[in-house]
Amino acid sequence: MRLTLLLLSTCLALAFSNCNAATPKYRQVDDRRVGQVGIRKIVGRHLWLYTDLPASNAVDELPLVFDKAVEQWADYFGIPPLRVAHWQMQGFLMQDRAKFATLNLLPETKSDFVNGYAQGYELWLNEQPSEYYRRHLLLHEGTHGFMHAFLGAAGPGWYSEGMAELLGTHRWKDAQLQLGYMPSDRKQVPMWGRIKLIRDANQNGEPLELEAVLGLGQRTALTTDQYAWCWALCKFLDTHPHWQTKFRQLKLHVAERDFNQRFLETFDRAMLQTEWNAFVAALDYGYEPEHMAMVHKATRIVGRQDAVTIAADRGWQATGWQLEGGKQYTITAEGRYQIAFDQGPWPCEPGGVTLRYHAGHPLGMLLGAIHSPVDNAFSKPLALGTERTFEAERDGQLYLRVNDSPAQLSDNQGSLQATIAPKAENR
Ligand SMILES: [Zn+2]
Numbered sequence: 001m002r003l004t005l006l007l008l009s010t011c012l013a014l015a016f017s018n019c020n021a022a023t024p025k026y027r028q029v030d031d032r033r034v035g036q037v038g039i040r041k042i043v044g045r046h047l048w049l050y051t052d053l054p055a056s057n058a059v060d061e062l063p064l065v066f067d068k069a070v071e072q073w074a075d076y077f078g079i080p081p082l083r084v085a086h087w088q089m090q091g092f093l094m095q096d097r098a099k100f101a102t103l104n105l106l107p108e109t110k111s112d113f114v115n116g117y118a119q120g121y122e123l124w125l126n127e128q129p130s131e132y133y134r135r136h137l138l139l140h141e142g143t144h145g146f147m148h149a150f151l152g153a154a155g156p157g158w159y160s161e162g163m164a165e166l167l168g169t170h171r172w173k174d175a176q177l178q179l180g181y182m183p184s185d186r187k188q189v190p191m192w193g194r195i196k197l198i199r200d201a202n203q204n205g206e207p208l209e210l211e212a213v214l215g216l217g218q219r220t221a222l223t224t225d226q227y228a229w230c231w232a233l234c235k236f237l238d239t240h241p242h243w244q245t246k247f248r249q250l251k252l253h254v255a256e257r258d259f260n261q262r263f264l265e266t267f268d269r270a271m272l273q274t275e276w277n278a279f280v281a282a283l284d285y286g287y288e289p290e291h292m293a294m295v296h297k298a299t300r301i302v303g304r305q306d307a308v309t310i311a312a313d314r315g316w317q318a319t320g321w322q323l324e325g326g327k328q329y330t331i332t333a334e335g336r337y338q339i340a341f342d343q344g345p346w347p348c349e350p351g352g353v354t355l356r357y358h359a360g361h362p363l364g365m366l367l368g369a370i371h372s373p374v375d376n377a378f379s380k381p382l383a384l385g386t387e388r389t390f391e392a393e394r395d396g397q398l399y400l401r402v403n404d405s406p407a408q409l410s411d412n413q414g415s416l417q418a419t420i421a422p423k424a425e426n427r
Pocket residue numbers: 010011012013140141144160161164
């Protein structure tokens with residue numbers, strides 16, 4: 001049976017800034033009056049939450065979850081604990097929205113929001129079909145509230161929503177909270193679906209270019225798919241071993257109008273585009289950013305017999321070999337390395353192990369991609385194995401890796417030697 005996921009969008013981008021300069025504003029709520037219609041108040045240190053949902057652990061612990069998130073937001077954004085000590089939000093978690101509307105408890109500026117909304121020191125959530133997603137939405141809106149309060153703004157739409165998604169995606173287990181979590185399995189994040197949306201778009205040949213993501217959320221509310229892309233870009237940069245530090249500095253510029261320009265100037269654009277393409281092509285639950293970060297090399301003309309070493313525990317690795325479109329090359333590979341998967345470590349050679357496939361090829365098989373700025377070769381790699389002669393489809397540098405899940409590279413060990421030889425008739 002094919003399960004259909006209900007994928008949910010979250011909230012609308014906030015259209016204001018600099019709310020930290022103002023005195024905190026909370027609408028006045030008459031606890032006795034709301035209590036008469038079944039709305040109760042759950043109080044934490046940094047959040048008090050009005051809800052018409054019946055008492056349950058998952059609902060009543062939300063202010064505790066929020067309090068733990070405040071510590072992590074402060075740490076992530078570099079805000080001293082003393083500054084956040086007295087910061088509080090007032091929240092509304094609604095099953096029967098009409099009850100809240102009657103009591104004038106909806107946001108005046110956006111009373112028709114779909115799932116969640118944050119404004120100044122207040123946030124609103126519609127009840128959600130999973131406990132995970134209800135918490136996710138609270139943390140998403142809380143991230144907006146925190147950024148506006150302590151950074152003075154939240155940047156353009158893609159960054160504001162991407163950060164709220166990045167820090168809203170979490171793990172909550174045994175009263176421990178982990179923000180910025182990479183789910184290892186979709187069962188950990190019921191109704192979230194961001195990775196599935198990216199994988200579906202990629203399979204349909206519709207991945208979003210980097211610059212298209214930067215344009216999201218500028219004028220209109222985001223669609224569910226667009227939330228997924230904003231999350232993906234922030235997740236990609238926030239976990240990338242070479243770019244994490246630069247990405248995290250962008251928080252200092254959220255109030256600047258030319259934020260996107262600064263963003264583009266911060267990174268090597270060609271390399272960013274290359275790695276974004278490779279990331280989108282491989283993204284899956286449990287993705288290991290440290291191991292999947294690409295290894296680059298300057299290009300050189302292929303010699304008569306050139307050899308490189310390719311590690312089994314890394315994603316795409318540059319060979320330096322600049323191939324010419326239309327010419328033929330033979331790649332041979334040898335070596336014995338170890339591929340780990342759920343049945344334990346397995347000895348492997350460049351042909352791969354045929355008892356298990358990943359992405360249509362034997363696990364551990366040597367794959368290649370001729371990188372070009374105009375085409376995402378990483379989404380449809382060449383199966384090379386122990387020996388293959390092929391005609392280069394285009395000019396570009398050859399990248400190699402062994403075939404494996406992006407979630408299971410860290411347990412691999414060893415390497416292979418790959419050798420390239422241009423066919424004699426090329427010369
Ligand atoms: Zn949002």
